[in-house]
């Protein structure tokens with residue numbers, strides 16, 4: 049085995065250019081796989097962060113039956129926020145909670161009208177759960193004030209600036225038309241595209257009153273303490289609500305994330321495609337290397353067999369050469385991949401410029417930063433080696449099966 | 460949300476709405492019963508009862524034109540309609556772009572047919588309420604067939620001259636528990652003919668949303684009807700819908716199968 | 726008992742529908758320690774004979790016995806094992822492994838036997854000295870002359886101490902001076918170690934060194950002379 053290893057290594061070294069070409073092709077494929085995965089992992093992480101920080105919180109509570117009709121933004125299934133907040137006081141591992149009121153509306157500027165999502169927020173509590181306040185250019189609205197925060201993209205389309213007024217046209221719980229006159233207090237430029245393009249935030253008390261809801265909210269959202277499992281917290285919240293006789297639905301951010309898991313799956317499809325391409329590159333490269341090597345070394349192989357080397361040993365020799373290519377490809381690919389990852393993690397790539405206005409269905413925008421996914425890198429490493437090794441078996445067998453007499457007669 | 464028919468449904472609905480509204484307020488008999496009553500003697504309730512009574516006709520067949528203005532854009536639609544009371548209505552469009560598009564209202568149900576897509580849409584049940592997300596009209600508006608007097612409480616705010624005619628000014632406030640689109644309305648009712656001359660529609664907040672004005676009144680076969688009605692959207696500058704009734708016949712016999720799904724899809 | 730016995734050995738090659746008789750009945754006995762040449766015109770069956778004796782091929786008819794054991798009855802793996810342990814090969818075109826040094830080429834022969842004891846180095850260095858390559862151990866075949874390469878091949882064949890060395894025209898690619906030196910080396914090794922040598926050649930000068938000269942013609946032994 050030792051002498052076969054030495055021989056394999058020497059043979060690879062002898063055909064430097066061919067070896068390099070093959071292992072670099074594998075390396076590039078593996079590096080691409082690692083890079084893409086790094087971005088995807090980063091996108092997922094950012095998307096989940098944005099989802100939690102700007103949309104769903106860690107855990108949220110709706111009135112019974114709300115989620116089933118969530119798409120239509122019903123306002124006839126509401127919660128009394130004070131009652132729910134009182135119950136939550138006694139539940140462990142909750143850092144903060146805040147009510148929100150989501151409703152469909154049309155934003156009317158006097159010459160244009162477009163559909164938006166109205167979001168009633170509790171100006172004093174919202175910042176304890178959501179990071180919205182970090183992204184506000186302008187003033188944060190006050191309780192009871194007819195003021196609103198507008199997504200930056202929405203404001204740009206409608207040519208609205210802080211200080212301008214507009215009307216939110218909607219329907220009350222009873223179906224009556226309602227027109228809420230509001231002043232733009234500030235603009236939101238967040239990393240969550242939907243927040244920037246379709247959301248209007250106004251004080252919850254103003255919204256709830258206008259919709260004839262008497263202070264009710266469509267959800268109470270809470271932030272858990274660090275290290276708490278959202279599933280545990282949601283279970284405790286559910287129990288506490290039940291004890292207090294409040295019928296509600298308790299969801300975690302994971303339930304909402306299932307919406308973009310579909311995209312995660314297409315992401316996996318993309319990785320699968322890359323893996324397939326790597327397979328093809330590796331198989332073609334390795335098979336080519338072995339067959340060319342065998343053609344050049346027909347008499348050498350004949351001689352080895354004459355000297356008593358078994359077919360198995362010759363197969364092993366060629367498979368070692370192929371595996372060597374795989375190892376070189378894997379090492380190089382992973383090093384390139386890790387270097388690329390380091391850049392993507394520390395600098396990221398700016399998709400805002402190239403994909404402006406493109407809603408890819410992910411709650412992300414701006415600079416995408418990669419995330420380390422070491423298991424994937426390990427997988428890529430093994431992939432390169434295993435594929436090369438497996439791909440070499442059949443051509444190696446063919447080469448080793450040659451008749452030594454015929455081989456020796458050649459040349 | 461709006462079951463795929465999207466914008467087309469909405470714009471079409473807006474037209475059908477205008478038509479139905481116009482028909483509802485549009486005609487009254489000239490039999491003189493109204494003219495004999497002295498204005499000052501009537502309470503708000505009595506005025507509304509007279510108006511309600513007059514507003515609903517037995518049947519009519521008409522050809523009308525809709526002019527929709529949105530800013531500098533102007534679209535004209537031609538249509539033909541058959542109406543029986545406030546329960547049955549069939550509207551079919553005649554202008555090239557919409558030819559064959561039909562609406563059928565049967566009590567609380569509204570059907571729409573789009574010939575190019577061979578698409579039959581029924582609007583009913585829960586879609587009525589959730590459908591519109593604060594848009595101009597809801598399906599519910601189109602189907603509101605209860606009489607005004609059953610939905611609102613009226614107050615007589617005074618008598619004014621409007622567009623050369625003496626009018627009662629009525630303020631309507633939705634009765635508790637009644638689901639209406641406009642919690643507040645203000646109506647100018649002709650003191651002699653008991654026809655609404657102008658109507659203002661308000662949001663729950665008291666903001667004025669829409670105004671409909673009767674610009675022209677004609678007579679036909681002993682009836683007065685509004686032949687030109689303008690609906691203005693007060694939230695959108697320069698946005699209005701004008702309904703012009705070009706031909707009308709009252710109290711005609713309309714075969715029942717006009718108001719059938721079979722006719723809708725033909 | 727003779728080291729090698731051939732009785733009525735025939736070998737036919739099939740070329741499509743054609744049967745090419747390469748050997749047509751060879752009877753031969755080779756004693757241990759012989760230094761034997763096989764001569765004959767081109768196509769007479771010299772290489773075929775060496776291949777059969779070298780366990781690379783099996784006869785169509787007849788019996789070949791090595792140390793009294795009939796080769797045709799052994800499984801392939803055992804034939805490979807015989808080649809590995811007991812037979813050394815020297816080829817016309819040397820057939821060294823180009824990526825290995827002279828030393829490593831010789832060592833390879835022992836590695837195949839699974840030998841890695843400390844005396845491997847001694848044995849390899851001694852045999853390389855015996856074939857006159859001291860100081861050239863670390864050269865690759867590409868950096869050696871043809872004669873030197875053939876010396877490495879002889880060392881490689883001899884290092885494992887085989888019973889039999891088979892050499893198919895070992896001097897054919899060499900000039901006559903070098904060829905002479907190689908055949909002298911082989912003879913020296915035969916005398917020093919007692920290893921049996923069977924080699925084929927066209928060269929009368931080389932034949933002259935042989936202790937026994939077997940001439941084949943048309944697949945038959947035409948002459949068998951001992952000196």
Ligand SMILES: Nc1ncnc2c1ncn2[C@@H]1O[C@H](COP(=O)(O)OP(=O)(O)OP(=O)(O)O)[C@@H](O)[C@H]1O
Nearest residue numbers: 738739740745747766767768769770771772773774
């Ligand atoms: N694999 C083969 N298939 C068909 N015929 C073969 C094969 N090998 C050898 N022969 C034929 O068998 C005969 C003997 O060939 P062999 O190679 O043994 O002769 P040789 O004496 O070694 O000749 P040379 O001196 O040219 O090397 C020749 O006629 C050759 O053409």
Ligand SMILES: [Mg+2]
Nearest residue numbers: 771772773893
């Ligand atoms: Mg030959």
